[in-house]
Amino acid sequence: MNVASRLPGMSATSLAERPATSAKPAFLGFGLGLRHQHYDEILNGDPPIDWFEVISENYMLPGGQPLRTLDRICERYPVVMHGVSMSIASTAPPNLDYLQALKDLAKRVEPKWVSDHLCWTGVHGKNLHDLLPIPYTQEALDHVVSRVQLVQDFLGRAIVLENVSTYVQFNNSEMTEWEFLSELSRRSGCWLLFDVNNVYVSAFNHGYDPLTFLNGIPADRVVQFHMAGHSHMGTHIIDTHDHPVCEDVWELYAAALKRFGRVSTMIERDDNIPPLDELLLEVARTREMAEQVLSAG
Amino acid sequence: MSNFARQQAAFQRGILDGDETVLAEILDSPREKRDVLFGVYRYAYGSRLVEAVRNDHELLHRYLGDEAFDEMGHAYVKACPSRHPNVRWFSQGLPAFLKSAYSRHPELAELAALEKALNDAFDAKEGRVVELTDMAGFAPEDWSSLRFRPHPSAARLELATNAAAIWLALKNDETPPEATTLDDPARLLIWRQDVTPMFRELPAEEAMMWDEAANGIPFGVLCEMLATYDDPDNAAGRGAGYLHGWITAGLLTDVSVGA
Numbered sequence: 001m002n003v004a005s006r007l008p009g010m011s012a013t014s015l016a017e018r019p020a021t022s023a024k025p026a027f028l029g030f031g032l033g034l035r036h037q038h039y040d041e042i043l044n045g046d047p048p049i050d051w052f053e054v055i056s057e058n059y060m061l062p063g064g065q066p067l068r069t070l071d072r073i074c075e076r077y078p079v080v081m082h083g084v085s086m087s088i089a090s091t092a093p094p095n096l097d098y099l100q101a102l103k104d105l106a107k108r109v110e111p112k113w114v115s116d117h118l119c120w121t122g123v124h125g126k127n128l129h130d131l132l133p134i135p136y137t138q139e140a141l142d143h144v145v146s147r148v149q150l151v152q153d154f155l156g157r158a159i160v161l162e163n164v165s166t167y168v169q170f171n172n173s174e175m176t177e178w179e180f181l182s183e184l185s186r187r188s189g190c191w192l193l194f195d196v197n198n199v200y201v202s203a204f205n206h207g208y209d210p211l212t213f214l215n216g217i218p219a220d221r222v223v224q225f226h227m228a229g230h231s232h233m234g235t236h237i238i239d240t241h242d243h244p245v246c247e248d249v250w251e252l253y254a255a256a257l258k259r260f261g262r263v264s265t266m267i268e269r270d271d272n273i274p275p276l277d278e279l280l281l282e283v284a285r286t287r288e289m290a291e292q293v294l295s296a297g
Numbered sequence: 298m299s300n301f302a303r304q305q306a307a308f309q310r311g312i313l314d315g316d317e318t319v320l321a322e323i324l325d326s327p328r329e330k331r332d333v334l335f336g337v338y339r340y341a342y343g344s345r346l347v348e349a350v351r352n353d354h355e356l357l358h359r360y361l362g363d364e365a366f367d368e369m370g371h372a373y374v375k376a377c378p379s380r381h382p383n384v385r386w387f388s389q390g391l392p393a394f395l396k397s398a399y400s401r402h403p404e405l406a407e408l409a410a411l412e413k414a415l416n417d418a419f420d421a422k423e424g425r426v427v428e429l430t431d432m433a434g435f436a437p438e439d440w441s442s443l444r445f446r447p448h449p450s451a452a453r454l455e456l457a458t459n460a461a462a463i464w465l466a467l468k469n470d471e472t473p474p475e476a477t478t479l480d481d482p483a484r485l486l487i488w489r490q491d492v493t494p495m496f497r498e499l500p501a502e503e504a505m506m507w508d509e510a511a512n513g514i515p516f517g518v519l520c521e522m523l524a525t526y527d528d529p530d531n532a533a534g535r536g537a538g539y540l541h542g543w544i545t546a547g548l549l550t551d552v553s554v555g556a
Contacts, residue, residue, distance in 0.1 A: 057383045063449075064420035065492035085382035091302035098382045123305050127379040128312060128342055129349070129387075132305075135322075139301050167337040168323045170304070205334070207327035235329040238337060 022158040025113045025191065025223050028078050030287040031266035038276045039069050047280055049077070051112070053266050056083035059109075060101045070109065079111050080224070080264075082193075085127070086116035088151065088161065089134045089144050092123040099154050106155065113223065115160035115193050118144070118181065135170035136180040141187075148188035160223055161185075162193035165201040165230070165239030177202065178216030185221040192217065194260065195226035195268075196253045197245065201237045210252055214259055225265040227253060227286060242271035245282055250289065257293040265290065311335060312342050313378065346374045346387060353388040354412045356467040357405065369405075372398060385420075389413065404476035407460035411496070414452050414487040418494040421450035424550035431552060432544065441517025444555035445510045445540075450489035451548055453508065454496075455482045461498065490547045502526035503539045515555055516540070 029050025034042075036058075041047070052073055059070050073079060085098060106114055119131040134140050152158055163181060175183075185192050194217060203210035229243030245253075245267070257263075267282045298306075310316035323331040347370035351358050358366045373394050379387045392413055395406035426448065435443060459477050466473040484504035487496040499507060505526065506519050514522075516536065524532035543549050 057385065060383055061385065061420040063423035064489065066420060067423075068492065087382070091299065091305050095382055120305060121382070122379075123302070123309055125380055126309065126313070127382050127384075128309065129345055129379060129384050130312075130338060130341055132308065132338065135301070135304060137301070139299060143299075143301055167334045168331060169326075170322055171324050172300075172304075172322060205326055236326065236334060236337070 022189070024220070025160075025264075027262050028080070028112060028264040030283050030290070031080075031264065032279055032283055033082075033266060033268045033270070034070075034073060034079075035269070035273050036066070036069075037273045038279075041276045043069070043072055047276060049280070049283060051078040051080065051264070051266070053080045053082045053268070054109070056081045056102055056105060056114070056116075057085055060105055067108075074109055079109055081106060081109060081111040081114045082162075083114070083116040084131070085121055085129075086151065087119070087121040087127075088116060088147050089118060089140065090120035090123055090147075091143065092125070094147065094150060096154070099151060103155050106157075113160050113191070114155060114157060115162060115224065117162045117164045118184070119164045131164040133164070133166040133168060133170070136173040136175045136177055138174055141175075141180055141183055144184055145187045148184065148190050152189065158189050158191060160191040160193050162195050162226065163198050163202070164195075165198040165205075165237075167205055167236060167238075169206055176213075176216065178213045182216065182218050182221070185218065191223040192221045193224040193226060194222045194256060194263070195228070196256055197226065197228040197230055197249050197268075198239060200249050200252050201230050201239045205236050211255060214252070214255055217259075219260050222260045222263055225253065225256060225260075225263050225286075226268045227265065227282070228268040228270075240271060241269055244278075250285070253286070254289060254293050257290055262290065262294060312339050315339075343371055343374055346379065346384075347371055349384045350374075350388045350391060353416055354391065354409055356412060356464055357408050359467050360408060360463065360473060361405075369395075369399070402476065403478070404458040404460045404463060407456045407458050408463055410454060411456070411460055411464050411485070411487075414454050414485075415494040415496065418450040418452065418487050418489040419492075421489060424449040426547045427544055427549040427552050429541070429544050435552075435554065439554045441515065441520075442554050443516040444513055444553055445516075445543075445549050446551035446553075447507075447511050448488055448548055448550045450487075450494075451511075452487045453504070453511075454485040454487060456485060457482050459483075461485060461496070486548070488546070488548055495546070502535070506536060506539055507543075513555070 031051035031053060032049050034052040034054045054070060059066055061067060083102065117131050120134065121130060121132060122128045163177065181192060199210045199213050203213060227245045228241045229245050231238045231240040265286045267279055269279060304322060307319040311319040320331055320335060323335060325331050326334060347367060350370045350373060361369060373391060377390045377394055392406045392410040395409050399405045457478055459474060459479060461483050463473040484499045485496050486499050486507060502523055506523060509519055509522060520533045520536040523536050
């Protein structure tokens with residue numbers, strides 16, 4: 001399929017290196033991932049949450065309660081769309097039906113930004129529904145840059161990409177993950193979602209200092225932090241998002257605040273979902289820590 | 298094929314088929330061997346998708362129990378890899394898979410089909426709901442040519458087993474009845490009322506009337522058809538009664554005077 005032919009006014013040759021010119025998204029404050037277990041409490045109360053991140057695919061549906069609830073959330077709070085299936089680094093042809101559904105949802109939600117992960121989820125028509133790792137090669141970088149540009153042209157907005165937790169590294173990598181992310185952002189114009197927990201997990205799994213990763217990311221490209229929990233297996237850490245944020249990750253968050261400054265931050269819990277009050281304590285801590293670190297200069 | 302594409306294909310084969318070729322391109326970590334680390338992806342693939350099926354088929358899970366459900370789930374994951382980027386649609390093929398792979402237990406496929414129908418009704422397309430007051434606008438002489446359009450969430454299902462009774466017992470935390478084949482199939486109508494998925498069993502003549510109404514047959518003809526099922530003298534009354542039930546349940550999205 002000729003993908004460029006489905007982009008208005010685009011040709012394959014015009015998909016050259018061309019950073020998106022959109023302005024850096026504004027700071028939203030301290031937010032939470034929206035989960036259906038908390039719908040009623042949020043809509044019937046007034047929890048101290050500045051904004052919500054929603055999983056895009058949970059609302060890429062024909063209708064019913066999820067979309068009706070999302071509409072009500074959008075009336076009250078700023079919302080950011082976070083996807084898990086864009087498969088931006090896949091070598092399979094881009095799934096334009098998926099992108100159209102994402103674009104339709106964005107039209108409804110009017111999110112402050114649309115994010116996904118620097119990963120792939122499958123090839124040859126199959127979806128593994130996982131955030132799979134890539135080799136950090138020039139070939140992969142060129143491919144992902146052109147794919148990000150295509151998606152940004154299709155959606156009509158710069159996207160935000162997140163570093164994923166990885167369990168393996170490829171022996172043909174030619175650069176570090178942070179060099180790859182920095183170049184990707186510089187060349188494509190995409191913004192970065194710095195997942196503090198994922199940096200911690202990958203640094204442990206691959207044996208590098210998370211501060212080296214942190215200091216390798218350009219400070220002006222980061223628009224969002226994720227904070228989450230994980231499961232420690234002794235020899236490696238699995239990014240399960242089913243625990244509270246651990247103290248080491250809070251410490252890395254403080255370092256991230258020092259480097260990146262005031263960045264929209266959220267607590268991301270995907271499994272073993274606790275009562276809302278428990279997550280509000282973590283949201284409050286992101287706020288307090290940011291005030292503390294940033295006021296200290 | 299680029300080297301990147303070749304590597305992704307090998308990585309995917311490693312997860313789906315247990316092919317170890319890709320391990321030659323992966324590094325050991327300072328603390329762990331590469332096969333263990335790659336195993337995180339292999340394990341996560343199966344467990345994540347079985348969990349997705351479990352979430353969609355809570356009562357089938359309860360009926361089978363953990364062990365049998367996991368075995369069935371992994372067999373489904375193996376036989377029917379996900380083709381859709383949204384995991385919401387992964388378990389759509391489960392009733393067909395069970396019909397073929399568990400053909401000696403037809404109640405499993407039908408229990409899954411009922412859960413699937415309810416899931417589909419839950420997030421089906423929105424549609425206007427016809428109210429009883431809308432019907433007052435039609436002149437008496439128009440009634441015989443009224444045509445009806447079902448709400449987008451409405452669907453019909455015919456079950457050869459007592460899967461609906463099994464569903465009901467499981468839903469109420471009761472011991473389900475023994476699975477049996479019914480003498481006469483159960484005719485179910487599934488839909489969403491406001492935000493809640495519902496189903497009910499239809500008598501044979503109401504099922505006929507619903508199916509024909511959904512095909513665009515006007516009310517006058519529907520009543521003539523009802524007359525062949527039971528007492529012809531009160532066929533129109535029975536038809537009006539069924540129609541009243543559909544409207545109060547939010548089952549219709551449009552009523553119009555058709556040619």
